[in-house]
Amino acid sequence: MTAPHKPSHQLDRIYASEQPRQDFRFDESVARVFPDMIRRSVPGYTTIIPMIEVITEQYVQPGSNCYDLGCSLGASTLAMRHGMPHAGCTLVGVDNSSAMIERCQHYIALDDHPLPVTLRCEDILDTPITDASVTTLNFTLQFVEPDRRLELLTRIAQATRPGGVLILSEKIRFEDEQEQQTQTRLHHEFKRANGYSDLEISQKRSALEQVLIPETLAGHKQRLEEAGFTDVTVWYQCFNFVSMLAFRPN
Numbered sequence: 391m392t393a394p395h396k397p398s399h400q401l402d403r404i405y406a407s408e409q410p411r412q413d414f415r416f417d418e419s420v421a422r423v424f425p426d427m428i429r430r431s432v433p434g435y436t437t438i439i440p441m442i443e444v445i446t447e448q449y450v451q452p453g454s455n456c457y458d459l460g461c462s463l464g465a466s467t468l469a470m471r472h473g474m475p476h477a478g479c480t481l482v483g484v485d486n487s488s489a490m491i492e493r494c495q496h497y498i499a500l501d502d503h504p505l506p507v508t509l510r511c512e513d514i515l516d517t518p519i520t521d522a523s524v525t526t527l528n529f530t531l532q533f534v535e536p537d538r539r540l541e542l543l544t545r546i547a548q549a550t551r552p553g554g555v556l557i558l559s560e561k562i563r564f565e566d567e568q569e570q571q572t573q574t575r576l577h578h579e580f581k582r583a584n585g586y587s588d589l590e591i592s593q594k595r596s597a598l599e600q601v602l603i604p605e606t607l608a609g610h611k612q613r614l615e616e617a618g619f620t621d622v623t624v625w626y627q628c629f630n631f632v633s634m635l636a637f638r639p640n
Contacts, residue, residue, distance in 0.1 A: 402427040405593040414597040416462070421489040424463055430584035431594075432529065433577065434628035438559055439465050441626070445635065446473030446524050449555045453478040454523035459514040459546075460530025461485045464494040464507075470526060471503045484510045484517045515542055519549040526557045528633075532602050540613055547618030550638040556619060559626075559633040563604045573630040580629065607632060 402423040414420075420427065428435050446469065450456060456474065458467040461483035471481055483498075485491050491511040498507050510517065514530065515538060525546050531539055546556055564570040581591050611622045611634075619636035626633040 400426070402430065405590040405597070406587065408589065409593065411593075411596050414594070414601045416485075416487040416490055418489040421463070421487065421493050424490070425465075428462075428529075430586060431581060432561075433580050433631055434626060434633075438528070438626060438633050439469050441633075442466050442469040442526060442528070442557060443473035445555070445557055445625075446470045447475065449524050449553070450474050450476060450479060451523035451551055451554065452476040454551060454554070455480045455482065455519075455521050457481075457517070457519060457522055457525045457546075458483045459517065459525065459527050460533070461494060461509070462487070462490045464497045464509075466526050466528040467494070467507060468497065468501055468503075470524065471501065471505050471507060474505055479505065479523075480508065481505060482508045482510065482517075484512060484514050486511065486513045519545055522546070522550045523554040524557070525550065525555075528557065528559045529561065529631075531558060532560050532604055536603055536605070540617060543613060543617035543619070547638060552638055552640045554638045556614075556636040557633065558610070558614070558636060559631070560610065561602065561604045561631055562607050562610070563630070565606055565608070570630075577629045577631075604630070610634065 400423050404419060404423060446456065450473065456470055456479060458470055461467045462485055464483055467481065467483040474481065483494060485494070488511050491509055494509055498509065515534070534542060550556065564573060578591055607624070614622050614636045618638070620639045621637045623635045624632055625635055
């Protein structure tokens with residue numbers, strides 16, 4: 391049997407030359423450069439991924455289902471997989487980008503963990519969620535239409551076992567304008583330090599304006615509680631990127 395080949399990925403040069411403005415899409419061009427793009431764009435991403443494994447191991451329950459909603463190339467899916475010590479658990483990764491799912495399948499096949507992973511190419515708003523103990527939304531909710539976010543979180547909460555957890559990572563905005571400006575400037579300096587030009591930063595920001603809609607931390611916490619979660623805890627923050635844990639009460 392031929393061993394699966396690791397999918398090739400390239401340096402992110404998507405916005406390196408001037409181009410007409412269009413909304414950001416998770417298409418094949420993004421899938422090819424995604425590991426480089428997210429590493430250079432999201433401060434703390436390389437910390438968040440291994441910690442998802444640690445968190446999963448702490449809260450996964452025997453015989454339960456676990457979900458990675460918006461799995462992209464499967465980095466958080468694989469982290470969850472390696473944090474699941476119990477037999478009889480299932481792990482489902484979902485993404486609406488066929489280009490992402492196709493490449494994710496290769497990464498899953500290359501991984502040596504025995505737990506099967508089911509991948510679905512569909513809208514996470516349509517994904518059936520049942521008997522969950524750990525669900526991850528790793529920089530995914532920000533791409534869901536704001537007026538449908540409560541609906542999604544409510545479905546996740548209702549499907550989560552008592553003592554289960556949602557891992558929610560998001561880019562946020564700040565209520566104080568000065569803080570917003572400071573955190574945005576530091577984020578842009580992070581990108582420059584990782585080799586992005588001012589043109590790349592500007593063009594990507596423009597492409598994301600109508601696609602990625604960030605909210606305040608207070609807004610996230612209020613919605614999570616309204617959805618049915620309790621004890622919302624920020625476990626990580628770097629500039630305007632945070633990751634939270636939201637628990638279902640026992």
